[in-house]
Amino acid sequence: MRRLTLFLIFLLxxxxxxxxxxxxAKGKLEDVPPVLQxxxxxxxxxxxxxxxGTETAETILKLGRTTRFQLTVADPDSGLRELKISVTxxxxxxxxxxxxxxxxxxxxxxxxVDMVINAQDxxxxxxxxxxxxxxxxxxxxxxxxxx
Numbered sequence: 001m002r003r004l005t006l007f008l009i010f011l012l013x014x015x016x017x018x019x020x021x022x023x024x025a026k027g028k029l030e031d032v033p034p035v036l037q038x039x040x041x042x043x044x045x046x047x048x049x050x051x052x053g054t055e056t057a058e059t060i061l062k063l064g065r066t067t068r069f070q071l072t073v074a075d076p077d078s079g080l081r082e083l084k085i086s087v088t089x090x091x092x093x094x095x096x097x098x099x100x101x102x103x104x105x106x107x108x109x110x111x112x113v114d115m116v117i118n119a120q121d122x123x124x125x126x127x128x129x130x131x132x133x134x135x136x137x138x139x140x141x142x143x144x145x146x147x
Contacts, residue, residue: 034073034075034080034135034136035072035074036072036133036135037072037073038059039071039072056133056134057132058130059131060128060130061087061117061128061130062127063087063117063124063125063127063128064119064126065119065126067116067119068114068115068116068117069115069131070112070113070115071113071133072111072112075109075110075137075138076109076110078107078138078139079101079107079138080099080108080135080137080138081100081101081103081136081137081138082098082099082101082136083098083099083100083111083134083135083136084098084134084135085131085133086131086132087124087129087131087132088130089127089130092123094122094124096115097115099111101138103138
């Protein structure tokens with residue numbers, strides 16, 4: 001009888017621990033990638049992929065002497081981990097912004113970018129260029145690499 005009681009107590013404690021673990025991990029294992037929205041100029045970002053832990057989107061920008069764009073990146077669930085914005089023209093890719101947020105700090109749920117690109121300063125010509133945006137969240141999916 002004592003063995004049965006100990007076994008039942010063990011099962012109860014194991015079930016409680018599993019329930020607590022699931023409740024904690026459920027929020028950390030969310031599978032919704034960050035949302036990328038280009039607000040200025042008003043053109044759509046074309047989603048390339050959501051693989052390997054990174055949400056990736058691109059669009060064609062017409063670079064002038066200076067080109068302004070505004071972008072909002074958001075992840076209301078786990079928060080943002082990393083943002084990288086680059087411009088590519090004639091097989092030359094230049095990173096114009098890279099942000100990384102500390103994992104120990106309060107999660108950043110939304111980040112706004114208001115940037116002016118000076119084509120000449122970057123060694124680019126006026127004309128079409130690809131704006132590439134890559135964002136990663138703090139989800140534990142994909143072995144802690146996020147969505």
